[in-house]
Amino acid sequence: MQLHSSIPAVLLLTSFCSCLQAADDSNDRRPNVLFIAVDDLNHWVGHLGRNIQTRTPAIDRLAGMGVSFSNAHCAAPLCNSSRAALLSGLRPGTTGIYFNQSPYRSTIQPQQSLVTRFRAAGYETLGMGKLWHGGTGFDEQWTTVGTRPTGLQARKKITDRSVGGIRFGILDADDSALSDTATAEFGIRQLQRSHDKPFFLTLGFYKPHMPWNVPQKYFDLHPLNDIRLPPTREDDLADIPEAGLRMAKPSGDHRAMLNSGRWKEAVQAYLATVSYVDGQIGRVLDALQDSEHAQNTIICLWGDHGWHLGEKQHWRKFALWEEATRAPLIWVVPGITPANTICSQPVDFMSIYPTLCQLAQIPLPGHVEGVSIQPLLQNPSATWNQPAITTYGPNNHAVRDQRWRLIRYADGSQELYDHDTDPLEWTNLAEKKEHSQTITRLAEFLPVTNNPEIRPQKKPKP
Secondary structure (H helix, E strand, C coil): CCCCCCCCHHHHHHHHHHCCCECCHHHECCCEEEEEEECCCCCCCHHHCCCCCCCCHHHHHHHHHCEEECCEECCCCCHHHHHHHHHHCCCHHHHCCCCCCCCHHHCCCHHHCHHHHHHHCCCEEEEEECCECCECCCHHHCCEECCCCCCCHHHCCEEECCECCECEEEECCCHHHCHHHHHHHHHHHHHHCCCCCCEEEEEEECCCCCCEEEEHHHHHCCCHHHCCCCCCCCCHHHHCCHHHHHHHCCHHHHHHHHHHCCHHHHHHHHHHHHHHHHHHHHHHHHHHHCCCCHHHEEEEEEECCCCEECHHHCEECCCCCHHHHECCEEEECCCCCCCCEEECCCEEHHHHHHHHHHHCCCCCCCCCCCCCCHHHHHCCCCCCCCCEEEECCCCCEEEECCCEEEEECCCCCEEEEECCCCCCCCCCCCCCHHHHHHHHHHHCCCCCCCCCCCCCCCCCCC
8 A cells, every 4th residue: 555645635635626716617627527437346456456367457557546445335235226325415225215126216306416416516517328227317417418329239149158147148249339338439539629617527337237248358368267266165154144145145146156167157257347348448548648638637436336256155236245335436636646545444435426526616415425535535544433334225234344344134133244354254243242342333333214115106007
């Protein structure tokens, strides 16, 4: 970990804020924002060191430009709820948006959106790809939205290797057959042109979401003979409470994968798909570096949640364990973030909304529940007493600090893991009396608002 510069933080902040003042509409020097969302990207990225097989030179280059958070966690371990929380500033327990079928427009208003907030503050809001679950989201957010090109499916030919619901295979086509390539090209075009206003550019990359279908060249980066499986234990689930087993449903996908003999192929396909999307991110970073906006653009990259590939006999997200909640979070803020620095403090993605508003000097709406991490951007070694909180379903929460993970389910059952000695979360310590004070301390951070689930309205029968 690189230590922070000796330059006083107050001087860095003063210097940065001085460049943000807008003299008038024709000379608006507030920072641009490049906002990169990556679907289903877990913490298997090179610079974090969790998986030595991964090949992510672009994401690692981005991390070298600023601060990467090695202990960053989603607000919810699935797409809809995670994105709704991050983009609205409202936790799942407040909105009732707990699951993928929960209609976020039922309780979240367009004016609460992070992107809408920037547009109302005079930003040009540009975007393409997946931002909210199912697409870009509220129309009111956007100045310009790129659209997915038609005809992509017609150019696809897949050599299928799927195992049950875990879908993967080799795509007999080039990169142009994938929609993320078009998303990258939209971003490149926006970065290559001049803008009359500061811009907020969102690029929502769909991969490595399943199906893991990418061209052969990305599989070649990860030879099957070299693939190493995630460490597992046969008795790993013996100390998991019933509520945890019901939540994660660990047996089905994993049993099918073991019976198929294709576990290594599935891991290879995930790594290949991560390498593909990393290449698209690299193209965007190249365009920014070559543009007139390079010195005045904040970059924030995040994966919306983690992903299991057999750890704890579980696949996908949909759990409150480490692999399901942890994902990359990288910030590059000109004049503030030290280069090539990893921050190990626990943060969750509810911090993104207030941090961006603070950096752009946009008043923070009163509804936002997250806490700005600007102090950690200035000094990644700063004292930090706020743990990361993840919610999955009503009154099911995980609290993660630098050492411990506490999971408490709605029925009161618990899991406790010591990451200093058990980073793979193999031993549940919740029943050990010597850890009761730790549980009491962490439990103080559990959300107290647990509103009922918002369900889709049933269509009336004709």
